Amino acid sequence: MTTFVQFHVLTKYGPSNPNRDDQGRPKQANVGGAPRLRLSSQSVKRAIRESAFFALDLADHRGTRTKRLFEGLRETLVAEGADAGEAVKAAEQVATIFGKLEAPDKKTPEKKIGTTLAFISPDEWKLAEELARKVLAGEDLPKDKELRKLVLRKADGAIDIAMFGRMLADNADFNRDAAVQVSHAITTHTAMAEDDWYSAVDDLNKAEDSGAGHLGESGFGSGIYYQYVCVNADLLVENLNGDRDLAAKGIEALARALAVATPTGKQNSFAHRPRAYYIRAETGSQQPRDLTGAFFAPVKAQPWEETSVQELERAVETIDLAYGPAYAQHAVMNVPAGSGTLDDIAAFGARAAKAGT
Incomplete structure (x- = not known):
């Protein structure tokens, strides 16, 4: 019961x-x-x-509700010494796991935000950073559903996501009640x-x-x-x-x-x-x-x-x-x-x- x-x-x-x-x-x-x-x-x-x-x-157990995963990944990669242009490409490829990105301003292509306000757990954020580093290193990543499975979680240690749930319109399999x-x-x-x-x-x-x-x-x-x-x-x-x-x-x-x-x-x-x-x-x-x-x-x-x-x-x-x-x-x-x-x-x-x- x-x-x-x-x-x-x-x-x-x-x-x-x-x-x-x-x-x-x-x-x-x-x-x-x-x-x-x-x-x-x-x-x-x-x-x-x-x-x-x-x-x-x-x-250490709180999720982050944001449209700015792309920016977070790009800034992390650049801070670690990556080329700015390559960091943009890597961050873009990984950030789309949580939803589509809005078209950026041509003058500031490094600034892109998601179309979805995603609730991201600490584990998922760390995994997204690891994948972005792999992209920079030239590794080929799986496509679509298989790529999402590498990052998205149906259960994890994010207490606020566990309590208040989340909806990922593009990835309903990873919604949380x-x-x-x-x-x-x-x-x-x-x-x-x-x-x-x-x-x-x-x-x-x-x-x-x-x-x-x-x-x-x-x-x-x-x-x-x-x-x-x-x-x-x-x-x-x-x-x-x-x-x-x-x-x-x-x-x-x-x-x-x-x-x-x-x-x-x-x-x-x-x-x-x-x-x-x-x-x-x-x-x-x-x-x-x-x-x-x-x-x-x-x-x-x-x-x-x-x-x-x-x-x-x-x-x-x-x-x-x-x-x-x-x-x-x-x-x-x-x-x-x-x-x-x-x-x-x-x-x-x-x-x-x-x-x-």
């Missing part, structure tokens, strides 16, 4: 705009007929990948974006003009967000080529990042650096279920902090009463109640991957 690890997270944001829409305003959603503020799953996943827990603790599903976070209560009109003064024009040197507008909002994350621990281990220790380390980093990582939109303007005040972690082999339904009727009773926790726990009780427990074990960190710690939550999630239960 499949082992799942589920996280239910409540986080309080003060006035901020961490995740903007195409007009620069906080993203929103209509849930249960009421307007809410929203953080997209994409922005949350990037915040997790960029967190210190991934960037430092898992530094995501082991971690991340919801769009929504406020547990009614919330709408507000407008902040601001001005800036010209420091060298104080005497002549008492008005502002610049006028601008910025959207912001605040609220308590509910975030749901589901980890297929068995698939995570499979994506990591059977490395349970690395999978456990990855889930531990994920749990810690969920508590403190945040999208960084307008962070200099609002200094939003919240920490989750409630995390419920669950493990088991039952079909997962999110608890967004707990907030279809927006929380109204103050304090919203406690009421949100109560509604979340009430949803757990009522769903379990009807369907049976959706988990075998659980752990809770409730900051206002003074119970549980982030260390407890991280260790709890890691054990599921390590033991496979």
Whole structure:
């Protein structure tokens, strides 16, 4: 049976705009007929990948999402003493493994980027460099599918690719199913974006003009967000080529990042650096279920902090009463109640991957 690890997270944001829409305003959603503020799953996943827990603790196990493999290979070869023109040819031949390259500017043929934003594991990047060196040495490489098999991997040690998956349109055989599903976070209560009109003064024009040197507008909002994350621990281990220790380390980093990582939109303007005040972690082999339904009727009773926790726990009780427990074990960190710690939550999630239960 499949082992799942589920996280239910409540986080309080003060006035901020961490995740903007195409007009620069906080993203929103209509849930249960009421307007809410929203953080997209994409922005949350990037915040997790960029967190210190991934960037430092898992530094050697992170993939690189880029269109610039060609440039990276060319620069490596040139730095190793290769002729610039030959380096371009070798890098081009290998970089196409991850997708076609855009036509370069005639004035700068050495600058080519891919048409696909590829997610490349550390192992794949090293293998691509080795192949490029072989091309420089005059070795003949296999064509197409056989060449791809020399570089592309269906499982490796890239924790973020294993967690969040990847799609290679030209090489679907090497796509990776995501082991971690991340919801769009929504406020547990009614919330709408507000407008902040601001001005800036010209420091060298104080005497002549008492008005502002610049006028601008910025959207912001605040609220308590509910975030749901589901980890297929068995698939995570499979994506990591059977490395349970690395999978456990990855889930531990994920749990810690969920508590403190945040999208960084307008962070200099609002200094939003919240920490989750409630995390419920669950493990088991039952079909997962999110608890967004707990907030279809927006929380109204103050304090919203406690009421949100109560509604979340009430949803757990009522769903379990009807369907049976959706988990075998659980752990809770409730900051206002003074119970549980982030260390407890991280260790709890890691054990599921390590033991496979």
